[in-house]
Structures are given as structure tokens and as C-alpha cells.
Amino acid sequence: MEPRASGCLTSTLTLAAKTIQAWWRGTLVRRTLLTAALNAWIIQCWWRQTLATTLKLKRMEALCRMARETRACVTIQSWFRMLQVRRRYRRLRYATHIIQVSWRWYNCHTRGYFEGSYEITGDKLSLRLDIFLGSQVCRISDCISLPIKN
Numbered sequence: 001m002e003p004r005a006s007g008c009l010t011s012t013l014t015l016a017a018k019t020i021q022a023w024w025r026g027t028l029v030r031r032t033l034l035t036a037a038l039n040a041w042i043i044q045c046w047w048r049q050t051l052a053t054t055l056k057l058k059r060m061e062a063l064c065r066m067a068r069e070t071r072a073c074v075t076i077q078s079w080f081r082m083l084q085v086r087r088r089y090r091r092l093r094y095a096t097h098i099i100q101v102s103w104r105w106y107n108c109h110t111r112g113y114f115e116g117s118y119e120i121t122g123d124k125l126s127l128r129l130d131i132f133l134g135s136q137v138c139r140i141s142d143c144i145s146l147p148i149k150n
Helices: 002-110
Strands: 113-121 124-133 136-145
Antiparallel strands (some): 113 124, 124 136
């Protein structure tokens, strides 16, 4: 019985050794696959972060470009509006000038106006007046002595 028991014992030991080796190999394979999966996951996370950063930079660049274009459009529009307002102001100013000149001419010819000058020399006042009534001119020149008390 002993040879049989030793043969049975060796086959049991061999079977146990094969079972342990299979378990160990499975553990190594699972550990390798887990490490590979974790490394792949880390690379994927890094890649997603890189893509997100790139997308963010592109969006910021597009936003800056749009802001520059909008600012340029607003500048051009304000310049154009300024030219329109300036042109309208000049037209109104010219129209005002024409109306004032016409009114002054009309006033001068219908109501008249006068201009004058004076000069004081010693105790005398020299006076010169020009009165304009339409197309008629009346000139008055006079020298008046001033009473000066000593």
C-alpha cells in the first residue's frame, strides 16, 4: 500500500501544485491586465484634458476675434454717424448764416441802422454819426465844447 499511497500522494501534490500555479498565473495575468487598463484610463483622462484645454483656447481665441471685429464695426459705425451729424450740422449752420444775412439785409433796408465814432481832444468832443435808412445815408458831424471846471 505504500507505493500506492506515495503515488497517490505525489499525484495529489502535483495536482495541488498545478492548481497553485494556475491561480498564480491567473493573478499575474489579472494584475497585468488591471495595470494595462489603469494605464489606458490615465492616458484617456490626459487626452480628454488636453482636448478640453485645446477647445477652451480655441473658444477664447474665437471670442477675442469676435470682440475685435465687433469693436471695429462699432468704430466704423460711430465714425460714419459722426460724419452724417457733422454734415447735417454744417448744412444747418449754413442755412442759419443765409437766414441771418438775409434778415440783416432786410432790417438794414427797412428799419435802418447807424454807426458812429467820437474823439475827445482837450475840452472838445468831436462826434461823427452815419445813419443808414435803406438806400439813404445821413451823416452828422459835430464838435461840442465841454464845460470843464478848474
